[in-house]
Amino acid sequence: MRNSPATALEAVRAVIAEQPFTQLLGAHVASVSDKSCELVLPLRKELTQQHGFAHGGVVSYMADNAVTIAGGLIFQAPVVTSELKINYIRPGIGDSLIARAECLHAGRSQAVCRCEVYAVKDGEEKLCAAAQATIVLLGEPKD
């Protein structure tokens, strides 16, 4: 039985709340569907590199976490990111980062997800990275 979207959102937020690194960075889940999610991170100086842009590690954290969440929504079970590839497209400059991840295909025990990370400045979004990843179900494959 599938969770309702509201329950799914609460379930995802409960998982995220138990990630100390996510708390350190300050990201939160804005919305979910049955196979996609939107993760938001307000930018602040601590998250930048030497030129004042969001550090590449912050951008890849956003992609990594968002694809894992999307995979977890598909499997409705604990998952991990097995591998991830990210292309950095523009510097992460602005008020916040938004990562939108979606599951492209899910098999019995692994899923392929994609993610775009946007930098938002004064309400305008600019694409700053694109990722593609494999998410793996922990424990037993789903039936």
Place this chain on the structure above:
Amino acid sequence: MRNSPATALEAVRAVIAEQPFTQLLGAHVASVSDKSCELVLPLRKELTQQHGFAHGGVVSYMADNAVTIAGGLIFQAPVVTSELKINYIRPGIGDSLIARAECLHAGRSQAVCRCEVYAVKDGEEKLCAAAQATIVLLGEPKD
């Protein structure tokens, strides 16, 4: 003219010191050669995910930063990571993470680098991730 290793190490450390995100995480450069580097990050609870392992975003930060440093050493000029692919191999459990990156090939304006990230526990290293990335020279290509 090439920098001496000691000067190169100082130069890299000066760049890293200007990355607020690196300061937030607490990573430092342990050593460099003319085309490789070793980056170390003591682990603490704030850097983990819900199962107590280093968050995937922390592991990919290590790989990302290490390959950028290796690329900067080759070009001796400002560089950025253009794209990165990482395979997560084992959970990042232990006292610290060590990322070792090396430049495989450098052309006029971009380099291909590889990196292994190890988790260190009680002095024993275990491979926890492997990455391959493209580093791009900012501004003019080298002669």
Place this chain on the structure above:
Amino acid sequence: MRNSPATALEAVRAVIAEQPFTQLLGAHVASVSDKSCELVLPLRKELTQQHGFAHGGVVSYMADNAVTIAGGLIFQAPVVTSELKINYIRPGIGDSLIARAECLHAGRSQAVCRCEVYAVKDGEEKLCAAAQATIVLLGEPKD
């Protein structure tokens, strides 16, 4: 000045016709837009591996060629694929493969493209691979 779609299609087909490997495999360009293309390859026994599916090298050829074509359409100039990442999703079984590639973002001298490869059997398409790649302009960057 942009080529008209018909001219662009002819231009792409002329390039493809000069690739002996594409002729050996038998792929042809079905359609193009200003930043996307569709490449088709009829399957035959010579293109399979030991289980009778399209060989992984054939599937990655399709993705590689399609993203290069999409990048060439954006730049309207000679380009090469700098790097490519592909996830194999389902075995390539059927009458033909179709690769659809699209440019996600183009800068002055490089573009990030994505591609999906489908296996077509009795008119039904099934996703068999997804790719993400960097396409690099040869020679001078565009203005």
Place this chain on the structure above:
Amino acid sequence: MRNSPATALEAVRAVIAEQPFTQLLGAHVASVSDKSCELVLPLRKELTQQHGFAHGGVVSYMADNAVTIAGGLIFQAPVVTSELKINYIRPGIGDSLIARAECLHAGRSQAVCRCEVYAVKDGEEKLCAAAQATIVLLGEPKD
């Protein structure tokens, strides 16, 4: 019980001999160890693109096949490539291509492998691509 190297080489060659695509291209396995292999492909005009270099699809075929062989040697069982990332470094110009793949880590049901592809001209090797891939065991995980 492990196969002897000679038996392993024969076993790999027997698999390769059943791949019609490998026969079409003309690749052969030159050597294997318990977790690595060397695959060789004599170059000829049919394998090139419009500039006379080995087609990117040929280079990625070499990487794909070599990592699959390396993964099969580790598991001593049928495997497939789940995903692969390749960086093209130099044009594939010369008499032949050599792909050397090695397993970096193998778990119960999947392995991470790396591969370098060299172009050989007049006995001199030049690195033309580097790849990193996940190989997945078909059927049951090993004990």
